Structures are given as structure tokens and as C-alpha cells.
Amino acid sequence: MLEATGTSATARISARRSPPPTWLVVALACAGQFLVVLDVSVVNVALPSMRADLGLSAQGLQWVVNAYAIAFAGFMLLGGRAGDLYGRKRMFLVGLGLFTLASLGGGLAQEGWQLLLARAVQGLGAAVLAPSTLTILTAAVPEGAARARAIATWTAVGAGGGAAGGLVGGVLVDGLSWRWVLLINVPVGAVVLAGAVLWLTESRAGERRRLDLPGALLVTAGLATLAYGISQTESAGWAAAATLVPLLAGLLLLGLFLLVEARTAAPLMPPGLLRLRSVASANVAMLVSGSSMFSMWFFMTLYAQNVLGYSPLEAGLALVPSSLAVVLGSKLAPRFMRGIGARNVAVLGTLVAAAGFGWQSTMTADGAYVTAIMIPGVLMMLGAGLAATPLASLAISGAAAGDAGLVSGLINTSRTMGGSLGLAVMSTIAAARAGGEEAGPAALTDGYALVFRTAAVVLVAGAVLMWAWLPAGKREEKGTDTGAA
Numbered sequence: 195m196l197e198a199t200g201t202s203a204t205a206r207i208s209a210r211r212s213p214p215p216t217w218l219v220v221a222l223a224c225a226g227q228f229l230v231v232l233d234v235s236v237v238n239v240a241l242p243s244m245r246a247d248l249g250l251s252a253q254g255l256q257w258v259v260n261a262y263a264i265a266f267a268g269f270m271l272l273g274g275r276a277g278d279l280y281g282r283k284r285m286f287l288v289g290l291g292l293f294t295l296a297s298l299g300g301g302l303a304q305e306g307w308q309l310l311l312a313r314a315v316q317g318l319g320a321a322v323l324a325p326s327t328l329t330i331l332t333a334a335v336p337e338g339a340a341r342a343r344a345i346a347t348w349t350a351v352g353a354g355g356g357a358a359g360g361l362v363g364g365v366l367v368d369g370l371s372w373r374w375v376l377l378i379n380v381p382v383g384a385v386v387l388a389g390a391v392l393w394l395t396e397s398r399a400g401e402r403r404r405l406d407l408p409g410a411l412l413v414t415a416g417l418a419t420l421a422y423g424i425s426q427t428e429s430a431g432w433a434a435a436a437t438l439v440p441l442l443a444g445l446l447l448l449g450l451f452l453l454v455e456a457r458t459a460a461p462l463m464p465p466g467l468l469r470l471r472s473v474a475s476a477n478v479a480m481l482v483s484g485s486s487m488f489s490m491w492f493f494m495t496l497y498a499q500n501v502l503g504y505s506p507l508e509a510g511l512a513l514v515p516s517s518l519a520v521v522l523g524s525k526l527a528p529r530f531m532r533g534i535g536a537r538n539v540a541v542l543g544t545l546v547a548a549a550g551f552g553w554q555s556t557m558t559a560d561g562a563y564v565t566a567i568m569i570p571g572v573l574m575m576l577g578a579g580l581a582a583t584p585l586a587s588l589a590i591s592g593a594a595a596g597d598a599g600l601v602s603g604l605i606n607t608s609r610t611m612g613g614s615l616g617l618a619v620m621s622t623i624a625a626a627r628a629g630g631e632e633a634g635p636a637a638l639t640d641g642y643a644l645v646f647r648t649a650a651v652v653l654v655a656g657a658v659l660m661w662a663w664l665p666a667g668k669r670e671e672k673g674t675d676t677g678a679a
Contacts, residue, residue, distance in 0.1 A: 214393040219334040220344050222394060223327040224351040225386045226290055229379060230320040230327075231355035232362065233262060233297075236375050238495070239363040239506040243372035250306045260425040261310050265317025266324075267610045268418030272410045274325030274603020275462050279405055282326045282333065283396045287387065289323025292316075294383030301377035312376070325603035332590055332602075333397045342528035345590070346583045350524030358517055359491075361510030368507055409462035412451035417607065420444030424611075427618040463600060467593065473601060475663040476589035480608040482656040483544055483585075485616025486551065486649035487578045488609075490516075492617060493624070494554075494571060497642050501559055501635045502566075512563065516571035523579020536584035537664040541657050543584075547577025548653035555647035559635040588664060616652075620645045 237244075237258060244250060244258060277285040293316055300312030331348055335341040366374040423440030430436040455461040468474050491513070498509040523543065530539045550573025557566050586605055593601040628641030 214395070216334055216340075216344075218389075218393055220331055220347060222386060222389050223331040224348055225382075226286060226323050226390075227327040227348055227352045228355040229290075229293065229382065229386070230266075230324045231352045232359055233293075233316060233320065233379070234266075234359065236359040236363040236366075237262075238359065239510070240367050240372035240375045243367055244309065247372065248303065248306045248309060250309075254306050254310070257310050258313055260422075261313040262317040262320070263610070263614060264418050264421040264425065265314045266320045267421045267607060267614065268414050269318055269321035270325065270603045270607040270610065271413050271417070271462065271600065272405075272603075273322035274329075274600045274606075275410070276322065276405060277326045277329055277602075278597065278600060281396045282329045283390065283394045285322050286326040286330060286390055286394065289319045289321070289326060290383055290387055290390065292319030293323060294319075294380055294387065297376045297379035297383065301373040301380070321603075324606050325600075328586070328590070328602040328606075330394060330397070339528060339532060342531055342583070342587055345587050346524045346528045349527075349582045349586060350521040350579060361507075361514065361517075364505075364507035364510040404460060406455075406458055406460055406462040409451055409454050409458060412447055412454060413462065416444050416447030416451055417611070418444075419447060421611065421614055424614045424618045427622060432622065463604075464597065467597060467600070470593065471663070472588045472591065472665050473593055473604070475660070475665070476585045477604055477608040479540065479656060479660050479664065480582075480585050480589075480605055481612035481615075482659065483547075483578075483581055483653065484609040484612030485619070486652045486656075487547065487574070488613030489616050489620045489645060489649060490551075490571070490574050490578075493620065493642050493645050494567065497557065497639070498567060501639055501642075502561065512567050513571060515568050516575040519572040520575035520579040523576040523581075524583050525579075527580050527583035530580070531584055531587070535666060536588050537660065537666055540581045540584040540588075540664060541660050543577045543580025543582075544653050544657040544660060545577070546580060547574050548650045548657065550574035550577060551646045551650035551653060555643045555650060557639055557643050557646070559639045616649075620648065623648055 241258060245254075250258070273285060273289065296312045296315035296319055300309050300316065303309040303312060328345075328348060331344050332341060335344045362378075363375050366372075366378060419440050421444075423437055423444055426434070426437040426440065432438075451463075452465075455463055456465050494513060494516075495509050498504040498512050499506065504512060527539055527543070530542070534542075550570045553570040553573060554566075561567070589601055589605045624638075624641035624645045626641075627644045628637045633641075
């Protein structure tokens with residue numbers, strides 16, 4: 195009897211410790227990534243309500259967005275390496291816990307400084323969480339066609355989160371209040387946390403060792419300072435001391451980081467990592483393409499509202515086809531990768547996006563929805579979805595397993611920094627051509643059109659860069675369907 199009871203208990207423990215279904219791991223990782231990316235854009239439509247309720251200044255309002263973005267970009271590499279050393283599941287839980295608690299604090303904020311502090315802590319939590327989402331996924335799915343499909347799902351969900359921000363924010367602000375663009379994260383985060391505790395298994399990169407604290411401090415300070423300088427360009431301009439000083443300081447700190455890494459025994463970023471062709475080329479390509487792709491949502495929303503007279507909710511609904519297109523592109527990418535290879539798919543997607551940006555640059559002040567928003571938007575985001583999956587796949591597959599978290603953090607950093615830099619540059623271009631946001635619809639349209647024209651040129655140059663530098667690699671084998679995607 196005792197033997198039977200012991201056998202039964204052992205069986206139950208074994209069952210609890212058996213690996214969870216792959217689809218469940220992918221779903222949890224994607225849910226974490228969705229929350230992280232959604233919060234980059236969801237607050238945009240809530241900013242006027244936040245300002246009225248909390249008495250924020252125009253500069254304070256800008257920092258509702260920047261506090262999140264700067265903390266997110268600045269701590270990403272640190273979050274990725276921490277996952278490698280101390281456990282990906284552990285960092286997933288820590289990051290999601292911070293993010294969820296900060297969302298609660300921001301939603302309940304009674305003063306402007308409380309909201310800004312909550313947004314900064316949200317960004318910190320996101321920086322710890324985001325790299326873990328990709329490394330947990332790639333650890334659960336073997337390399338090959340199944341992993342490509344899983345990465346495609348992760349890419350599609352992340353891109354969909356950014357795309358859905360305007361629509362979700364518009365619905366919540368119109369139906370409830372601005373506080374719910376933050377409070378909605380609390381129940382969702384709690385459910386994902388519970389699922390992660392129950393079903394995710396721990397993994398780390400070999401032996402546990404000390405985190406390279408000097409390197410971590412230098413790279414975090416450098417990226418955060420650089421991101422701060424970029425954020426100043428829209429209000430102060432590129433030549434102002436408020437912009438140049440943090441930009442130069444950020445570059446100096448990053449230079450010191452590289453010197454420290456070359457001399458430390460256990461570096462945060464092994465110097466040889468960026469000498470890997472796949473890692474270096476995929477990250478540069480992600481930065482270049484992100485500098486254009488990220489701007490699309492911002493300027494399409496401005497065009498719809500400031501020129502065509504759409505409400506925030508109508509503008510969000512107008513971009514739904516584009517949101518679906520990026521998901522479609524991400525899901526089609528693995529199929530094309532099997533046939534023509536990752537590099538060719540990245541180039542193809544970038545050129546499709548460039549065609550969409552070129553079309554959008556023909557916009558007019560009285561454009562019709564189908565030809566002025568829907569079709570070019572679908573082309574831009576279809577191309578974005580096609581390009582992002584092979585770039586992420588190339589970067590991850592080119593690195594050692596022990597560096598997977600770091601490379602994941604690096605690819606997320608490249609995309610975030612590329613988007614921040616691109617948006618700052620494109621905003622300056624639009625303002626210079628239009629003469630400011632107080633200009634009439636025709637002048638604003640000219641400014642926005644120049645932005646899309648510039649982005650099209652950048653993407654064509656990016657496609658040439660990808661063709662010349664990305665490794666050709668081998669075509670993906672069909673492999674066994676694990677149900678990852």
C-alpha cells in the first residue's frame with residue numbers, strides 16, 4: 195500500500211515536471227512580448243486626457259512616452275545577459291512582475307511625477323522581460339522550420355502589439371478613461387504570470403557566474419543617455435546643446451563599454467560576438483529598417499487625424515488592415531525562407547515595404563481611404579512582417595546557446611534604438627517642410643509625404659546592405675511539425 199502510494203506520488207511529481215506543450219511556451223512568450231510592445235504606442239491617444247487630468251506640461255507629456263522608451267532601450271542588454279546567467283524563466287517573472295506593478299501604479303497615479311516614475315519602471319520591467327520572451331521560445335523549439343514558425347509568431351504578435359496600440363488606446367479612452375490604457379495590463383499580466391509559474395521551465399547558459407557590473411553600468415548608462423539625446427531632438431533640434439551633449443556623452447560611454455569588455459574576464463558582451471557576420475549584419479539591418487518602419491504608425495495616425503479629420507478611434511480602425519498585414523507577412527516568412535533562404539526573404543520584405551512607403555509619399559490633403567491609407571499601409575506592413583522574421587532568426591542562429599539572451603536583447607535594442615532615432619529624424623524633416631504642427635492640411639501633407647519618401651530611400655539602401663552583408667545561409671528544411679506556431 196505504501197509502495198503504491200509512493201509510486202503514485204512519484205508519478206504525479208514526474209507529470210508536473212514533464213515539459214509543457216511547445217504551443218503553450220510559445221503562447222506565454224508571445225503574450226509577454228505583446229504587452230511590452232503594446233505599451234510603446236498605446237498611451238499616445240491617451241496623452242490629451244492625461245494632461246487634462248494630471249496637469250502635465252507639454253514637456254511632461256513628452257516624458258510619458260520617453261520615460262518608458264529610454265528605460266526600455268537602456269536596460270535591454272542587461273536584461274538579456276541576466277537571463278543567460280540567472281535563468282530565463284526567473285527574469286521573465288521578474289520583468290513581468292515589475293511591469294504589472296508599475297502599470298497598476300501608473301493607472302492609479304494622482305500626480306504627474308507618479309505617472310512618469312511608473313512609466314520608467316514599466317520600461318525597466320519591459321527591458322528585463324523582452325529578451326527572455328525570445329530566448330524561452332528558441333530554447334523550447336529546435337532549430338529549423340519549427341523554430342522559424344515560432345519566431346514568426348513572436349514577430350507577428352510583437353508587431354501586432356505595436357500596431358494595435360492606437361486602436362486599443364482609442365477604445366479604452368473613449369469607453370472608460372485614460373487610466374485603463376495602463377490598468378488593462380494588470381489582469382492580463384497576472385494571468386500570464388500565473389501561467390509562467392506553472393508551465394515554464396527554467397534554463398540558463400551553462401554555469402552561473404558574476405554579472406559584469408562595470409560593463410552593465412556603462413552600456414545601460416550609454417544607451418539611456420543616447421536615447422535621451424535622441425528624444426530631445428524634436429523639441430530642441432539637432433544642433434542644440436540639450437541634444438548634442440547627451441548624444442556625445444552616450445557615444446563616449448558606449449566607447450568606454452567596448453574598452454572594458456575587451457579587458458574583462460567574463461564580459462557582458464563578448465568582443466567576438468559582433469565579429470560574427472550573422473549577428474552584426476542582422477542587427478545593423480534591424481536598426482536601419484526599424485528607423486523607417488517605426489515611423490509609419492506615427493505619421494499615418496497624424497495624417498489621418500490632422501489632415502483627413504479622423505477621430506482617434508477612427509484612425510485606429512483605419513490601420514486595422516495594416517495590422518493584419520504585418521501578421522500575415524510574419525506568418526508567410528517561414529514558408530518563403532524554406533524556399534529562397536532567410537537573406538532573400540529579408541531583402542524581398544524590405545523592398546515590398548519600400549514600395550508601400552513610395553506609394554504613401556504621393557498622399558494628398560483630400561486622399562481617399564483605400565488609396566491614401568489602406569493599400570500603401572498594407573504594403574508597408576506586409577513587407578515589415580516579411581523582413582523581421584528572417585533578421586531575428588539569422589541573429590539568434592548565428593550565436594552560441596550561451597549568448598542567446600544577450601543576442602535577443604541586442605536585436606530588440608537595435609529595433610528600439612533604430613525606431614527612436616528614425617522617429618526623431620523624420621519628425622525634424624516633417625516639421626522643417628511643413629513649418630510646424632500649426633500649419634494647414636496642405637503643408638502638413640507635404641511634410642508627411644517627404645517623410646515617407648525619405649523612408650523609402652532608406653529602405654532601398656537597407657535592402658542593398660542586406661543583400662551584400664547578410665549571410666546567404668542554407669534554406670530551411672521542412673522538419674517535423676512540433677506545433678510551435
